[in-house]
Amino acid sequence: MLKVLDTSHSTGPQETFVLNLGPQHPATHGVLRVKLTMDGEFITNAEIVCGYIHREHEKMGENRKWDQFLPNTSRIDYLSAMMYTHAYVAVVEKAAGIQVPRRAEYVRVLTSEMNRITSHLLWWGAFLIDLGGLTPMLYAFDDREMVLDLLEALTGARLTFCYYRFGGLCDDVTDDFLTGTRKFVKHFRPRLKIFRRLVTDNIIVRKRLEDLGHVPAEMCRKYGATGPMIRGAGVAYDVRRAEPYSVYPELEFDIPTQPAGDNMARYLVRMAEMEQSLRIIEQTLDKMPDGPFMAKVPRILRPPAGDYVFAVESARGRFEVRVVSSGKEIPHRVRLRSPCFCNLSVFEEACRGMLLADALALMGSIDLVIPDIDR
Amino acid sequence: MIIPEPFRLLTSLLAVAGFIGANAAYLVWVERKAAAWFQRRAGPTEVGWGGLLQPLADAIKLMSKQIIVPPGTDRLLFCLAPVLIMVPAAMCFAVLPFSAALVPRDINVSLLMVFAFGSLNVIAVMLAGWSSRNKYAIISAARVVSQNVAYEIPMLLVVITVLMVSRTMNLTEIVAKQAGGFWHWNVFNLAANPLMPVTFVIFFICMLAETNRAPFDMAEAESELVAGVFTEYAGMGFGVFFMAEYANIVAGCAMATILFLGGWHSPIGLWPGVWWFLLKMYFLIFTVIWVRWTFPRTQFYGLLNLSWKILIPLSLFTLVLTSGLLKIFGR
Amino acid sequence: MKAPFNEVISGFVSLLTGMGITLGQLFRPIVTVQYPHQTLTMPKRFRGHILLKKEPTTGKSTCVACDLCVKACPSDCILVEGEKKPGEKRKSVTLFELDYTKCSLCGACVEVCPVDALEYSRAYNLASTSKQEYKVMDLVKRLEDSKHP
Ligand code: SF4
Ligand code: SF4
Numbered sequence: 001m002l003k004v005l006d007t008s009h010s011t012g013p014q015e016t017f018v019l020n021l022g023p024q025h026p027a028t029h030g031v032l033r034v035k036l037t038m039d040g041e042f043i044t045n046a047e048i049v050c051g052y053i054h055r056e057h058e059k060m061g062e063n064r065k066w067d068q069f070l071p072n073t074s075r076i077d078y079l080s081a082m083m084y085t086h087a088y089v090a091v092v093e094k095a096a097g098i099q100v101p102r103r104a105e106y107v108r109v110l111t112s113e114m115n116r117i118t119s120h121l122l123w124w125g126a127f128l129i130d131l132g133g134l135t136p137m138l139y140a141f142d143d144r145e146m147v148l149d150l151l152e153a154l155t156g157a158r159l160t161f162c163y164y165r166f167g168g169l170c171d172d173v174t175d176d177f178l179t180g181t182r183k184f185v186k187h188f189r190p191r192l193k194i195f196r197r198l199v200t201d202n203i204i205v206r207k208r209l210e211d212l213g214h215v216p217a218e219m220c221r222k223y224g225a226t227g228p229m230i231r232g233a234g235v236a237y238d239v240r241r242a243e244p245y246s247v248y249p250e251l252e253f254d255i256p257t258q259p260a261g262d263n264m265a266r267y268l269v270r271m272a273e274m275e276q277s278l279r280i281i282e283q284t285l286d287k288m289p290d291g292p293f294m295a296k297v298p299r300i301l302r303p304p305a306g307d308y309v310f311a312v313e314s315a316r317g318r319f320e321v322r323v324v325s326s327g328k329e330i331p332h333r334v335r336l337r338s339p340c341f342c343n344l345s346v347f348e349e350a351c352r353g354m355l356l357a358d359a360l361a362l363m364g365s366i367d368l369v370i371p372d373i374d375r
Numbered sequence: 376m377i378i379p380e381p382f383r384l385l386t387s388l389l390a391v392a393g394f395i396g397a398n399a400a401y402l403v404w405v406e407r408k409a410a411a412w413f414q415r416r417a418g419p420t421e422v423g424w425g426g427l428l429q430p431l432a433d434a435i436k437l438m439s440k441q442i443i444v445p446p447g448t449d450r451l452l453f454c455l456a457p458v459l460i461m462v463p464a465a466m467c468f469a470v471l472p473f474s475a476a477l478v479p480r481d482i483n484v485s486l487l488m489v490f491a492f493g494s495l496n497v498i499a500v501m502l503a504g505w506s507s508r509n510k511y512a513i514i515s516a517a518r519v520v521s522q523n524v525a526y527e528i529p530m531l532l533v534v535i536t537v538l539m540v541s542r543t544m545n546l547t548e549i550v551a552k553q554a555g556g557f558w559h560w561n562v563f564n565l566a567a568n569p570l571m572p573v574t575f576v577i578f579f580i581c582m583l584a585e586t587n588r589a590p591f592d593m594a595e596a597e598s599e600l601v602a603g604v605f606t607e608y609a610g611m612g613f614g615v616f617f618m619a620e621y622a623n624i625v626a627g628c629a630m631a632t633i634l635f636l637g638g639w640h641s642p643i644g645l646w647p648g649v650w651w652f653l654l655k656m657y658f659l660i661f662t663v664i665w666v667r668w669t670f671p672r673t674q675f676y677g678l679l680n681l682s683w684k685i686l687i688p689l690s691l692f693t694l695v696l697t698s699g700l701l702k703i704f705g706r
Numbered sequence: 707m708k709a710p711f712n713e714v715i716s717g718f719v720s721l722l723t724g725m726g727i728t729l730g731q732l733f734r735p736i737v738t739v740q741y742p743h744q745t746l747t748m749p750k751r752f753r754g755h756i757l758l759k760k761e762p763t764t765g766k767s768t769c770v771a772c773d774l775c776v777k778a779c780p781s782d783c784i785l786v787e788g789e790k791k792p793g794e795k796r797k798s799v800t801l802f803e804l805d806y807t808k809c810s811l812c813g814a815c816v817e818v819c820p821v822d823a824l825e826y827s828r829a830y831n832l833a834s835t836s837k838q839e840y841k842v843m844d845l846v847k848r849l850e851d852s853k854h855p
Contacts, residue, residue, distance in 0.1 A: 064780055068778070068814065070812065070814075145737075153751065155751065155753075156749070156752050162813070170813070194727060198723075199724075202720050202724050203716070203721060
């Protein structure tokens with residue numbers, strides 16, 4: 001059976017039509033629009049039209065004080081709010097030369113990894129919905145709610161946590177949170193097994209994912225696709241190891257990779273990442289040092305002039321913040337390099353010649369967060 | 376007791392219409408509740424006790440909505456399609472034997488008639504998709520046509536197997552031949568064909584595909600094609616498609632019960648009657664719902680592969696096997 | 707020749723496993739909250755919109771109208787006015803308006819306040835038919851109206 005149409009040498013003029021996917025289409029998970037040129041059900045060309053919810057976060061960063069940008073950081077990729085805040089606080093700490101207490105670093109890693117799990121769970125459920133299976137979403141949300149409840153009790157919010165501050169955290173972790181997290185880890189491992197039996201092993205899912213939606217490492221490099229995209233293409237690139245930050249060097253975890261580069265590879269990478277996150281969480285819980293959770297930070301921050309960059313591994317890939325300080329109360333420039341934008345740009349090339357349904361599976365496997373694309 | 380013919384006609388008409396209406400309405404409720412429980416939610420709870428009046432509220436809502444016929448559509452076909460899908464589904468019920476005595480119309484080619492009408496609904500779906508003048512609807516319609524054609528074949532091959540075993544086209548007689556304990560049911564009739572359970576599974580899968588149910592719901596495919604052929608339908612136009620879907624499921628499950636599960640016969644030989652028929656039928660319907668809320672949708676070509684590469688060879692094989700066995704051992 | 711058969715069989719088994727799992731879940735209790743009938747209590751640290759704290763002894767706010775929260779707020783949604791009443795050492799607040807439509811619930815104002823005069827509300831299911839109600843939330847008035855200490 002023909003799975004991919006060879007569009008390179010067509011004979012004569014083809015009868016094609018344009019299919020407007022979005023901005024309000026159930027598969028685009030938000031206001032993203034893709035103009036597809038279709039030959040029957042095969043896609044011959046795709047053109048991504050984004051910017052529907054562009055909010056100019058970067059400009060916002062440039063007209064407010066350093067700490068006033070903090071709430072924005074959890075609204076760019078609202079699913080990896082912790083990691084994004086981490087990148088921003090870390091770059092400002094780097095600029096201002098603030099030493100973060102170890103306890104705070106441990107808590108940051110702990111909460112970031114919990115955030116990664118919630119993000120992957122949401123992706124998992126939404127991806128299955130793209131494939132037409134509605135029930136796994138609810139199972140994923142069942143577990144996701146547990147993490148969110150823990151994080152809510154800790155930070156006061158369920159999505160836009162805004163928990164980190166320059167030099168530490170806004171409040172210390174509670175014992176309830178730590179025991180609750182331990183309980184969650186115990187609860188979640190068997191759940192992952194259920195997920196595997198319900199979905200990963202399922203023949204329909206395997207048929208829909210395996211050997212489809214190839215994004216080889218070469219293509220990832222070309223477009224700068226990172227995170228599970230490039231790890232699913234067999235490259236063990238993870239910012240947590242490539243440019244170690246925070247206390248990740250002290251923790252043991254593997255970088256899951258899959259060589260195939262297809263939808264299934266990205267799927268498996270994310271599923272394995274959840275297990276690795278559990279490992280990290282366990283280690284941070286065991287090693288959690290006592291001490292202050294906040295460093296001494298001047299009330300009014302004026303980082304010395306300079307150009308600073310800091311990258312973290314968000315749930316979707318490399319998120320990088322670059323700030324330029326001119327020694328004032330307000331940053332001169334804030335630049336955000338968001339993983340989704342680069343990951344999405346792969347789509348145009350990768351989906352060429354695919355069937356519509358498979359292309360939507362590919363889009364789901366990229367794990368898009370539209371506000372992160374548009375910033 | 377002899378009931379005068381016009382009266383009998385009227386009562387069976389009303390009874391069939393009522394049965395379809397009640398089933399379509401309450402299967403929506405059952406589906407929503409079951410889906411909720413599979414997903415550990417509560418489902419409809421607000422309208423009436425346990426949400427029991429929800430179908431009524433839905434019906435009122437759908438009926439009070441304006442029926443929008445988008446400009447540029449083929450108006451006649453667009454309005455005809457919902458009717459065309461409902462009628463054949465309802466026609467099937469005219470010959471279904473609910474129990475030995477409870478048959479609206481006992482004709483001797485009822486099997487043929489059910490499948491003849493059953494294969495009509497694809498035309499309605501195609502018309503709906505075509506006349507909507509919507510790209511998503513047309514893609515979906517094209518999918519549905521090739522899907523239904525592909526699944527008609529194994530389904531009929533399987534039915535022929537059953538036909539050879541029971542040697543009659545009369546549904547009442549087909550059931551009558553399966554009397555006495557579940558080991559006499561066609562599904563366990565291993566003497567006629569050791570692969571009978573497999574044929575039943577084939578029939579069930581084809582039935583899912585024919586009624587456009589998940590995991591073969593190419594007609595709707597809500598995450599790919601918005602709402603497939605139903606994209607442009609509003610109000611009761613959509614409502615009729617919705618009802619027809621459930622009517623088709625009921626008809627399909629009833630056929631599976633009649634052909635394979637011994638219709639109104641009791642599995643243990645006690646109290647045969649319409650309740651056994653309903654019990655088996657609703658169990659199958661529950662399974663249909665269960666399947667929908669467990670699996671993701673298949674790919675379009677995966678579905679054709681399944682039919683042409685697995686189901687058709689397999690059903691052909693069982694057909695040949697059955698005829699061979701019948702020839703050798705005779706009856 | 708054997709591989710396709712194995713695939714069909716293992717595939718079928720995987721489908722049955724999946725159905726087994728969902729059936730298992732069918733008999734387990736419901737996990738959702740039936741919202742209007744049941745509501746959740748928010749945790750202690752929940753960040754709702756801000757409120758002026760009530761000083762238990764005086765029943766008034768401790769806010770000294772220093773404007774620090776106004777300056778800290780990234781969304782520019784606080785308006786504070788105060789006056790020095792005769793016989794008092796510090797200013798006291800006369801007007802505290804929150805534009806909740808712009809508030810990003812970040813907590814900068816709460817953290818910056820030198821006299822700890824602000825707290826978060828635990829209300830999470832606010833609704834109104836008019837935007838005005840959230841455009842201008844008079845927190846001083848709310849404080850006076852509130853019964854509990
Ligand atoms: S919570 Fe943040 S946005 Fe809201 S009023 Fe306070 S400082 Fe302003
Ligand atoms: S609430 Fe606190 S920060 Fe704001 S004006 Fe009053 S005293 Fe100053």
